[in-house]
Amino acid sequence: MRAVKLQLATKTLLNSGAFQWKKVxxxxxxxxxxxVDLQPSRYVRTVWAGRPVGAxxxxxxxxxxxxxxxxxxxxxxxxxxxTDFGDxxxxxxxxxxxxxxxxxxxxxxxxxxxxPINAWYWRANxxxxxxxxxxxxxxxxxxxxxxxQVQARARWEDxxxxxxxxxxxxxxxxxxxxxxxxxxxxxxxxxxxxSSQERGGLHSCxxxxxDLVIE
Amino acid sequence: xxxxxxxxSAAARQVAMVFDLNKCIGCQTCSVxxxxxxxxxxxxxxxxxxxxxxxxxxxxPKDWEAMGGGYRxxxxxxGRRPLREEWGxxxxxxxxxVLYGGKGQSVYLHPIGEEPKWGPNWDEDQGAGxxxxxxxxxxxxxxxxxxxxxCVEACPQGAMYKRKEDGIVLRDESRCQGHQFCLExxxxxxxxxxxxxxxxxxxxxxxxxxxxxxxxxxxxxxxGRAVWFGFMDDEAGPIHKLVRKxxxxxxxxxxxxxxxNIFYIPPIGPARLNEDGSFDESSPRIPTDYLESLFGxxxxxxxxxxxxxxxxxxxxxxxxxxxxLIAYWWKDMFKPFDxxxxxxxxxxxx
Numbered sequence: 001m002r003a004v005k006l007q008l009a010t011k012t013l014l015n016s017g018a019f020q021w022k023k024v025x026x027x028x029x030x031x032x033x034x035x036v037d038l039q040p041s042r043y044v045r046t047v048w049a050g051r052p053v054g055a056x057x058x059x060x061x062x063x064x065x066x067x068x069x070x071x072x073x074x075x076x077x078x079x080x081x082x083t084d085f086g087d088x089x090x091x092x093x094x095x096x097x098x099x100x101x102x103x104x105x106x107x108x109x110x111x112x113x114x115x116p117i118n119a120w121y122w123r124a125n126x127x128x129x130x131x132x133x134x135x136x137x138x139x140x141x142x143x144x145x146x147x148x149q150v151q152a153r154a155r156w157e158d159x160x161x162x163x164x165x166x167x168x169x170x171x172x173x174x175x176x177x178x179x180x181x182x183x184x185x186x187x188x189x190x191x192x193x194x195s196s197q198e199r200g201g202l203h204s205c206x207x208x209x210x211d212l213v214i215e
Numbered sequence: 216x217x218x219x220x221x222x223x224s225a226a227a228r229q230v231a232m233v234f235d236l237n238k239c240i241g242c243q244t245c246s247v248x249x250x251x252x253x254x255x256x257x258x259x260x261x262x263x264x265x266x267x268x269x270x271x272x273x274x275x276p277k278d279w280e281a282m283g284g285g286y287r288x289x290x291x292x293x294g295r296r297p298l299r300e301e302w303g304x305x306x307x308x309x310x311x312x313v314l315y316g317g318k319g320q321s322v323y324l325h326p327i328g329e330e331p332k333w334g335p336n337w338d339e340d341q342g343a344g345x346x347x348x349x350x351x352x353x354x355x356x357x358x359x360x361x362x363x364x365x366c367v368e369a370c371p372q373g374a375m376y377k378r379k380e381d382g383i384v385l386r387d388e389s390r391c392q393g394h395q396f397c398l399e400x401x402x403x404x405x406x407x408x409x410x411x412x413x414x415x416x417x418x419x420x421x422x423x424x425x426x427x428x429x430x431x432x433x434x435x436x437x438x439g440r441a442v443w444f445g446f447m448d449d450e451a452g453p454i455h456k457l458v459r460k461x462x463x464x465x466x467x468x469x470x471x472x473x474x475x476n477i478f479y480i481p482p483i484g485p486a487r488l489n490e491d492g493s494f495d496e497s498s499p500r501i502p503t504d505y506l507e508s509l510f511g512x513x514x515x516x517x518x519x520x521x522x523x524x525x526x527x528x529x530x531x532x533x534x535x536x537x538x539x540l541i542a543y544w545w546k547d548m549f550k551p552f553d554x555x556x557x558x559x560x561x562x563x564x565x
Contacts (some may be wrong), residue, residue: 043291043369043400085393085410088299125413140371142392200371200394 001027001187003063003070005215010069014129014153016162021073024062029189031057031204038109039201040140054204055193063187065169065214070179072097072120072165074189081156082194083124091194092125097165098188099177100209101135107188107209110201113137118145118177120165122152124194129153131165135175139201147173169214185212226382229362229447229476230420232434233457233464234355235540236482238441241267241353243336245433245442249357252432253419258411261305263335264418265357265433271505272338275356276301276404285365285402286472294399302407303333350500352482355442357433358405358418359466359475360384366417369400381446382476383420391415402471429556430549440542444549447476452550453539454478461524461536463517465510480540481506481514483521 004024012018033054039045060075074095082093097120098107105115119142121132131152136142149171154163169179179185186209192198249265268274276282276297284294306326313324342351360377364384367375374390375397377383386397393413398406406417421431429435434444445452447459457464457480464478484500499518506514524534546553 039371040373041369041371041396043365043396044371046291047293047399085408085413088296088408091394140373200392200396 001061001063001210001212003065003212003214006064006066008064008066010066010071010166013064013066013069013071013073014151014164014166016073016075016153016155016164021062021064024064024073026060026062027210029059029061029206029210031059031189031191032207034201034203034205035108036202038139040138044201048202053198053202055196055198056191056204059189059191059204059206061189063212068168069166070169070214072187074161074163074165074191076161076191077159078156078161078193079159080193080195081124081161083156085125091192091197091199092123093161093194094121094123094192094199094203095161095163096121096190098190099179100186101175101177104186104209107205109138110136110142111138116175118175119190120150120152120167122154122163122165123192124154124156124161126152133167133176145173145175147171147176149176179212179214181214183214185214186210187212226362226377227379229382230360230425230444231447231454231458231476231478232357232431233443233454233478233480235441235480236352236354237480237540238439239267239353239355240439240441241269241339242438243267244436244438245355246335248432248436249418252421254416258409259407259416261299261302262407262409262416263304264405264407264416265355266335267353267355268336269339269342269351270354270509271343271351272341274354275303275335275337277303277333277337279404280468282404283402284400284404284471286363289472291365291368291400292402294402296395296398296408297404299410300332302335303331303337304335306331306334344500347488348495348500350484352484352501354467354479355433356403356405356467357477358384358420359403359473359477360418360420362474362476363472365400365402365473366397366406369396370394371396378422381420381422381425383422383425384417385419385422386415386417388412388414388416402468402473403475423561424556425552427556427559428552428554429559430552434549434552435556440545440548442548443542444552453542453548456535456539461520461539462513463520463536465513465517467509469511469513479510480521481510481517483518 036048062073082090099118101116105111105117111117116137119134129151131150133145133150134142150167152165188206190203190205192203254262266275344350375386391414430444443453445454466475487495487500489495524536527534528537
């Protein structure tokens, strides 16, 4: 996918409803449920065996940059807006933009000790514009990075989530993915549907890494 | 990278508790001792890591025994998380209005907001049976610090662990992501979700006290000498005697497969009464089948042993078991954790 260059302020693009996004090419991604047999918890592997994982099957993704920040706009259908833990029966909806930090990190396990990933993580119960910048070396190992340059702004309307992630193109720190027009990069996406009990390693994910070209 | 889940969870030593259900009077001093020590922060108001419920009863959370979890033949069983309303509790009362607002004669003390439908001791003293042979007893419950903790194995984050030195089950809250698989896997439903801090929480067996040689608060505060605490492998101690030697202290629902380390002396109710008021010795007041549904088949020999030893002392004989259960010396109930917490400098002076 291609991050198109726009002469627009980041605060404009953080608005998922900004008309300028209409001109940005969109990719319709077919999502797959996470593999239950790769989950680190025997309880999860046993109890979820045969249960459907990955309620969100289609994700629309766009990306753009303004030389200072790079942004990803995610959009997906979700009839139930889960913004907290409710009465204890649900989880907040969530989404991630994922990058391998080294070569071809295994996407289906969210990285490995040798091939960590960098995940920008938004969850529907976070404060406005809050997102976590995480590194991960496999399921269950996510850690918040000290570098907190990632932000996300979300909106739910008529059965759809719209979430825009943003991060400065130049971001230092060894757990931050390097993103520049000179660097070919790879990207993937994950979505959690909270009323379907999705959290942790139970989510839907794009089926493989996508090549990311920054104009 | 976290350690592999569920592996290496065996402890070298294990602390355990025994509650004597014949001595527990349901006073809730243990519950309150725990409450004031550990669960007063925002988000933990509704949590009662130690609760005492009347049995037969639906318990806390409501109907927890039907919520699944644990193991069957070693295989994890699906469980569900209790809903917030099934816990109940955590209410704010209109103290200001009644106590300071000048309405003491016109307004009664009641929870603010929605009418409560359940709570930590909702069905107190209801019990079962028909007068004059109705029956009930009290069951204190806390985290069982199981030998096979389903919660530890269920956590995908490796946030939970069982300590080698004493078998206490703990959670590293900095690793907990609030996924609550532990709540599902725990068959005793003694793990709470903190909706404010977004982490799961449960009894920590007062480990900062235990590390200083002080018994957990629920144990030390019991005014009825109804609970013992100590190392299971201390053969001279009461835990070993009651659980291993005399086999009268039993885990709750052993069929859940997690091997709890909280044990109970089953209750022997008073004799049944005939219509004319005479004793009916033909059957126990508390049905043995009911006790078996709680403590498993080993409750039958345990009850027999208790009856036999009681008879021995009635006949003027000596019984180590009865002497242990009577607990002549309070501090012997939790050795070597008998240090007075008042003697300890808990917080460093600035």
